[in-house]
Amino acid sequence: MHHSHTTMPPPPLKAVTLVHVRYRKGDQLGHFLAWVSLVPVFISLGGFISHFIFRRELQGMFFALGLIISQFVNEFIKTSVQQARPETCALLEMCDSHGWPSSHSQYMFFFSVYFSLMTYKGYGLFRTRSKWAVHFWLWSMTFLTMYSRVYLGYHTVAQVFAGAILGAFLGAVWFWFVNSVLFVYFPAIEESAFGRMFYVKDTSHIPNVLKFEYDNARAARKNMAAKNN
Numbered sequence: 001m002h003h004s005h006t007t008m009p010p011p012p013l014k015a016v017t018l019v020h021v022r023y024r025k026g027d028q029l030g031h032f033l034a035w036v037s038l039v040p041v042f043i044s045l046g047g048f049i050s051h052f053i054f055r056r057e058l059q060g061m062f063f064a065l066g067l068i069i070s071q072f073v074n075e076f077i078k079t080s081v082q083q084a085r086p087e088t089c090a091l092l093e094m095c096d097s098h099g100w101p102s103s104h105s106q107y108m109f110f111f112s113v114y115f116s117l118m119t120y121k122g123y124g125l126f127r128t129r130s131k132w133a134v135h136f137w138l139w140s141m142t143f144l145t146m147y148s149r150v151y152l153g154y155h156t157v158a159q160v161f162a163g164a165i166l167g168a169f170l171g172a173v174w175f176w177f178v179n180s181v182l183f184v185y186f187p188a189i190e191e192s193a194f195g196r197m198f199y200v201k202d203t204s205h206i207p208n209v210l211k212f213e214y215d216n217a218r219a220a221r222k223n224m225a226a227k228n229n
Contacts, residue, residue, distance in 0.1 A: 021152065033148035039141050040107045058186050058202040059123050059178075063114055066174035070110045070167065074103045077166075085154060102155045105163030106170075108142040113171030121179070123204045179204075 021034040048064040051057065083100035115138060119131050146164055149155040155163075186202040189195050203209045 030152060033144065033151050036141065036144045037104060037148040037152065037154075039145050040104055040111075043107075043111060056198060056200050058189060058200060059118065059204055061200070062178045062182065063118075066114065066171070066178070067107065067110055069174070070106060070170045071103060073170065074101060074106050074163070074166070077101060078103075083159070085156075085159075099155050100159045100162055101166050102146075102149050102160040102163035104149050105146045105155075105160040106167035107163075108145045109164045109167030110171035110174075111167075112138050112142045113168045114175050117172070117175045122207060123179075 021037050024030050044064075044067070048060065048067075051060045051064075078098040078100065081100050082098050085097070085099035116135060119134065146160045149160050150157055183204075186204075190201060194200065203212070206212045
């Protein structure tokens with residue numbers, strides 16, 4: 001008596017898209033742009049986590065919160081509109097999510113607009129002489145990220161422009177909200193149990209934070225040396 005065995009097909013595999021970027025083999029520009037498209041990941045995991053560990057600035061915390069809210073807005077719009085990614089995306093095995101608007105473009109334009117407004121207003125660590133270099137590098141990465149999503153086949157031109165416009169708008173609105181509405185609560189957050197436990201601070205009122213910290217560190221060292229003598 002023969003028993004028939006039914007072989008079940010293996011379940012489809014799904015990639016972790018956080019760092020899963022594909023490009024054509026041998027395409028050096030595609031290889032470079034694949035790394036460029038990971039800039040949002042580097043900013044999130046490297047930049048903001050490092051900022052919290054070493055800086056504990058309220059401006060940076062609300063900056064990160066705005067980016068998180070922006071990504072939730074992006075996901076809500078994507079699932080509501082449900083616009084497909086371009087046909088080239090099928091070759092990348094990455095078409096199981098919607099494409100309008102581009103989350104990469106939205107992230108980078110939110111980040112660049114907010115950061116530019118921060119440096120323009122004097123909130124941050126960069127002196128006036130170095131601001132142009134920071135902005136040049138920042139906006140170069142922003143437009144390269146935008147271009148990479150089209151070049152690599154993940155989005156259409158319309159999808160990346162939609163993400164760019166939405167990200168720039170949300171970045172400007174969030175900056176205004178943080179620094180016009182929430183700003184008055186910064187002292188209370190500093191003095192709260194949370195603020196005192198995690199050494200949360202606001203240095204927006206200090207014109208040159210690096211010089212301020214440098215001068216205070218030197219002064220503390222000199223005072224300690226004087227006491228020891």
